[in-house]
Amino acid sequence: MALEKLHKVLDDIVKKNNYINPTVAVNPISTGGANYSSSLYTIIVSESGKEDLQLFAKVLVTNENLSAQLPMKIVDLEQFFYVDLLKKYENIQNAHNLPVEKRLIVPKYYGCYPKEPVAQTIVLENLTVKGFTTHDRFKSIDWDYAAKAMESLAKFHALSMAYSENNPVEFEQVVEKIKGNGEMIAGILKRMYQQHINTTLAVIPEKHKNKLQKYLDTEVNTELMFKNKSLQRPILCHGDYRPSNLMHRVNENGALEVIPVDFQTIQYNSPLYDLMYFIFTGSDEKFRREHFQDLTDHYYQELSNALRSLKLNPDVIYPKTTFELELKEYLPYGLVTAIYSLPIITVETENAPVIRDDASIEVYDSFLQTKTGPLYPERMNGVINDFFRWGIIE
Template sequence: MPCEVEAIEQFEDLISDHIGPDEQMVDYKLTNLTAPGENYGSIMLKIDVVLKNNKTGQERLLDLVGKMIPRLEVMQNIFNVQVTFKNEIAFYLELIPAVQLFLEENNILDKVSYAAQSYGGRISLDPSSEKVDENAIILLQNLKVLGYTTCDRRKGFDLKSTRIILKNLAKFNAYPLALKLKKPKEFETKVKPNLVDYYLTDNFYEFTVRQFAKMIKTEQDIDENTKERAVEIIRRKALKVTHEPWATVTHNDLWVNNLMVKFTNDEPVDAILVDFQVCEYKSPLRDLLFFLFSSVTLEVLREHLDELIDLYYEEFANVLKLFKLNTDEFSRKNFDQQVKLAANESEFYHVIYMLPPILFDGKLADMSEIGDKVFNAELEPTDLHKKRFSFTVKEFARRGWI
């Protein structure tokens, strides 16, 4: 398949900070990193850069990934690239450095290792422009050459991988929270401006309501009152509310395709979060619940859900303790209350809304098919969709979350 992008304008200028004083760029090669249908909101490129040392004649390879906006206007509108692309550039170039500096100031040896290294970015060739255009790009470290891989979105993560992901998710949420609590002015100026409320597109809202109402009728083990409450929550959509002091940086889209896991001898050893387009200032428990119910195998959830929630809380609380913060307000009792709020206010709707694209059984020949094939009222849910739907509704109801 030919690459979706033939060339990147002024590419050498973008990576100039990563070219040594005696080096020059000899060449670069572009290939598609993902197939159509595996990344709904971006063009993902594999970029192999050849650098040559002018003194020694030696060459070295710089393995990068380029992220660009989709070419179709309808997809740009669905994913609101004028907001989301700017958010992601700011995440890598402003938010991560602020958190890393905060760790160093507090003698925390850990690095911000839950995200890929950035090699620069822009929204346009025109430095004075405030509009994201077709030349917008984010350059990142290619994690695949370091041994990181994606999971099959239809299968989900096993127990060992899930534990590693939750530990890094806790850091992702808790480090900025600690920064907010210890240096609120810095958080307000360097972090919070890059966190913008993101609304799930209304394009497929009616489809979600219709499909949910149809599927919930077939659930025989759920009483009618619970069914009615569940339908009402779906019709209400996700609420945009913030609960202090818990609010922090949230990913807001943490499902299988936005996580990469590294394996050594077939054992998961690390995990990295990707795609920070829709980061918000909200409860971290939103990330926790959406990840678990969208991306972990049902077998693991049935046997280990409480254990996994416990693990996240322990890691989250331990991070706050590193900074010698008063954690009384972050007690386990308050945590459980926040979990219930996050489930009811947003994540039940969020999970149900996202199950069709996550569990879509097939490939897309072209991104223009996303609306017709993924959110098609005539398209029957897959068996995997039905099973995860049933489990989600019953588990949320059993725990008193809906």
């Protein structure tokens, strides 16, 4: 069924790109446990006298049971980003004549097949043929990578702020459109968090267990973490901004380039939602000890630069004092993120979970109770150590 839907999309793409009698080679690929919700493919469309078309396809693993429970189909949301929202952002960038280096860069969109509840498909350019790759999820990010990732995130967030300033009524319509999807994701993440508290307690030293449990019981407000729409400046967040959803390469001039992908979890929340998520899904204790403050400062500086390039004053739109307040308020979300995500992010490839064809929302609960890998205790204890060192847990 998945390949049938994919070939229907490819037929349309071939016609739109004026291929008459091409050869279409479709090859499945594996992410080594970095992707759980989709089947992935690379496609080469070739024809004599024409340049090969290098494509990447993502086919959502779902069914009528699961699809009926989703307020907005994931592929529909990603299609909405590429077809509608991205055009708004491009118009904003064009209106300010932004040079390439100041623009948000994302993969080129070719087509989508969201018409059925099974095998929903989106087709993009294949960035790997241009030298892009994903970060090794078993390794911590380094400064160069993290800094570039923050530059891309800042551009993405600045465009949301500009959109809300320039077209507030239209922006609110977008927020309403994606509202149900955000609430659904928040519900899943909250259950993941609750399920993995015991997983966390099982690997930390005995001396920390009671204090951590007390902190989670009395100080962590999951309603704030998962449903709050920002203290001051709500935006359209990426929602899953982690190294596995970024592509990077080193250009000929030696500069690192990072491009965000996977816009199927866009939601309305604080900029700190994406920032904390990136840091605590992609870094180890050593990185945070050396670079946490520098990285959050770098993000805000890049956001300020991006806002100024769009003729917006960061001191008015999102002052540094507001950012620092939200950083303090959202810091516990870093711990929450680690609790629900690290068991999955650090799982060994052979133990990576797979969504079955009969999946439902409830199936995610058991699906995400996966066997943890050997890296998990080190990464999780590193996060706990941070929160003791910062004096957040006492």
